[in-house]
Amino acid sequence: MAKLKNVVNKQALTFLEKYINTASPTGYEWTGQKVWLDYIKPYIDTYKVDNYGTVYGIINEEAEYKVVIEAHADEISWYVHHITDDGFLYVIRNGGSDHIIAPSKRVNIHTKKGFVKAVFGWPAIHLRKGDDKQNPQPTNIFLDCGCTSKEEVEALGIHPGCVITYEDEFMMLNDRYYVGRALDNRMGGFMIAQVARLLKQNKVKLPFGLYIVNSVQEEVGLRGAQMITQTIKPDVAIVTDVAHDTNTPLISKLKNGDFKAGKGPLLTYAPAVHNKLLGLIIDTAEKNKIPFQREAASRSTGTDTDAFAYSNGGVVSALISLPLRYMHTTVEMTHKDDVANVIRLIYQTLLKIENNHDFKYFK
Numbered sequence: 001m002a003k004l005k006n007v008v009n010k011q012a013l014t015f016l017e018k019y020i021n022t023a024s025p026t027g028y029e030w031t032g033q034k035v036w037l038d039y040i041k042p043y044i045d046t047y048k049v050d051n052y053g054t055v056y057g058i059i060n061e062e063a064e065y066k067v068v069i070e071a072h073a074d075e076i077s078w079y080v081h082h083i084t085d086d087g088f089l090y091v092i093r094n095g096g097s098d099h100i101i102a103p104s105k106r107v108n109i110h111t112k113k114g115f116v117k118a119v120f121g122w123p124a125i126h127l128r129k130g131d132d133k134q135n136p137q138p139t140n141i142f143l144d145c146g147c148t149s150k151e152e153v154e155a156l157g158i159h160p161g162c163v164i165t166y167e168d169e170f171m172m173l174n175d176r177y178y179v180g181r182a183l184d185n186r187m188g189g190f191m192i193a194q195v196a197r198l199l200k201q202n203k204v205k206l207p208f209g210l211y212i213v214n215s216v217q218e219e220v221g222l223r224g225a226q227m228i229t230q231t232i233k234p235d236v237a238i239v240t241d242v243a244h245d246t247n248t249p250l251i252s253k254l255k256n257g258d259f260k261a262g263k264g265p266l267l268t269y270a271p272a273v274h275n276k277l278l279g280l281i282i283d284t285a286e287k288n289k290i291p292f293q294r295e296a297a298s299r300s301t302g303t304d305t306d307a308f309a310y311s312n313g314g315v316v317s318a319l320i321s322l323p324l325r326y327m328h329t330t331v332e333m334t335h336k337d338d339v340a341n342v343i344r345l346i347y348q349t350l351l352k353i354e355n356n357h358d359f360k361y362f363k
Contacts, residue, residue, distance in 0.1 A: 004347060006201075007340040008194060015039045016190050020170040020180045025077035025163045026095045028110065029053045029216045032073055036189050036214055043196040044212065050231060054224045056213040057196060063209035065356050068237040069195060069346055070225065070304055071188025072218030075181065076328055078102075078164040080109065080143075083154070087147035089118070093138065094163060095219030098328050102141045105330065106167040109145065111157035118145035118164075168330035176336060177261070183332040187322060187339065188240040189214045194343045195350070207355035208235075218304055225304035229311040236277065236316045236353065237308035238346060242334070243268075243295060243321035257295055259323050261335040264291030265342045266321040270301045272309035276359045277318040284349045290341050295321065316359045320345060 019039070024032025033055045037047060044057030055073075076095035083089055089109075093099075103122035108115040121144040128134045143164070147153045170180035178187070196212050198204075211232055215224035218241075229237070246253050247260040259266055267281060285292045300306050301319050309317035322342055325333040 004198065004344050007198070007343050008336070012190075012194055012197070015193070016178070017170045019186055019190060020182060023108065023110070023165040024073055024075050024182065024186065025110070025165050026074040026217055026219045028163050029073045032186065033214060033216075036073065036193065040193045040196050040212060043193075043200040050228055052224060052227060053216045054213065054228045056211050056228065056232070059196070059199070059210040059212075060206055061209055063207075063355070065208040066211060066232060066234040066236075067208050067350065067353060068211045068213050068229075068232060068234040068308065069192045069350070070213040070215060070237060070239045070308070071192050071241070072185045072216070072224065072304055073189055073214045074216055074219050074224075075165065075184075075186070076219055078107075080158060080160050080162040080164065082160065083150050083158070085150050087145070087149050087153050088121075089143035089145065089153065089158070090139075091141065091143065091164060096328055099136050099138045099141050101329050103136055107143065107164050108167060109143070109158055110163045110165070113157040116145055116156050116158055118143045166330045173333065177333045178336060178339065179331055179333045181330040181332060183324060183334055184242045184327055185218065185240075187242065187334060191240055191322070191339060191343050192346065195346050198343070198347050199350070204351070206350065208353065210350065215304055222304050222307040225307035226311070229308045229315065233312050234308070234315055236357070236359070237305070238277075238281075238318055238320065238349065239303055239305040239308060240320045240322065240342060240346065241303040241305075242324040242327060244327060245323040245325045248325055259293050259295065261323040261325060261333070262337055263323070264293055265338060265345060266293045266295045266323060268295045268297050268301055268305075268319040268321060270297035270305075270319070271299070272301055272306045273318050274309070274316040274359060276361065277316050280352055281318055281320065281345065281349050284352055285345055288344065288348050290345050290348070292341075292345070293323070
């Protein structure tokens with residue numbers, strides 16, 4: 001079989017850097033969504049945006065049989081929760097933000113006036129000796145924006161409810177790993193965008209309607225996927241998200257499985273994953289010599305796969321995951337070979353799905 005060429009090209013990497021560096025916090029995804037949409041427009045027939053900001057490009061909109069490839073666009077963040085009289089800011093989570101990594105981080109506070117710079121302050125090590133109670137907790141981490149009063153903070157446009165994102169930006173590590181915040185899961189948005197590009201550049205005519213979906217609000221309960229699956233009513237959904245690389249220190253393989261970046265995407269066995277679609281994906285990987293790893297999920301996958309699978313009377317769904325180190329930190333890290341192989345696998349699987357493809361177990 002001919003090898004798929006230019007899976008990730010120079011233009012794609014320029015887009016990836018811009019996309020990762022663009023803040024897209026849960027509930028406020030529109031800036032990142034605009035970057036994503038601008039990139040995919042040349043590769044789709046049309047697009048739509050729902051009321052909460054989920055964006056999807058469409059190829060062959062007139063087709064009755066609908067296939068979704070999906071990722072989620074939002075990133076974890078914080079909200080301003082309380083402003084003290086002397087100008088410090090306390091926070092609450094927006095999604096699964098890790099309070100342990102917060103101290104000493106630089107952040108942007110999103111206001112109507114634009115970004116306000118701040119830092120997560122923390123007492124010096126000299127002042128914490130012997131005091132085990134002074135460990136980071138969601139209730140004691142705080143922001144310092146250089147103000148000395150509540151009134152001064154408010155004059156900057158800051159109020160409870162302002163969302164906060166980290167400043168950390170995209171980089172390459174050892175010409176092998178992509179590193180940055182929010183690879184979970186804007187890397188998914190990047191990968192499905194490359195599938196759309198490759199279909200266009202290779203002049204592939206699909207026998208079904210393809211919906212390239214970048215959903216909002218996954219980090220707070222799969223909410224964007226729950227909404228958009230009711231709108232599109234797909235027949236098939238292939239979801240891509242991230243999974244843990246468990247081959248770094250302090251992680252139990254016995255508890256969490258044995259998965260390693262660079263060894264290929266993870267294919268998940270779970271009640272929400274349709275076995276016939278999973279079988280088609282595995283067969284496609286084997287025939288195209290695409291490496292993959294196998295994962296089992298108890299009860300739920302914890303991804304948008306669950307939202308699609310259990311909607312509309314049951315949507316044939318599967319999950320292809322990207323191994324990721326240091327999830328929900330600002331140095332999320334994934335192997336570029338795995339990114340390329342997820343793109344290849346989704347692309348080649350789409351070529352195997354027929355119009356009105358019959359995924360029934362029996363009749």
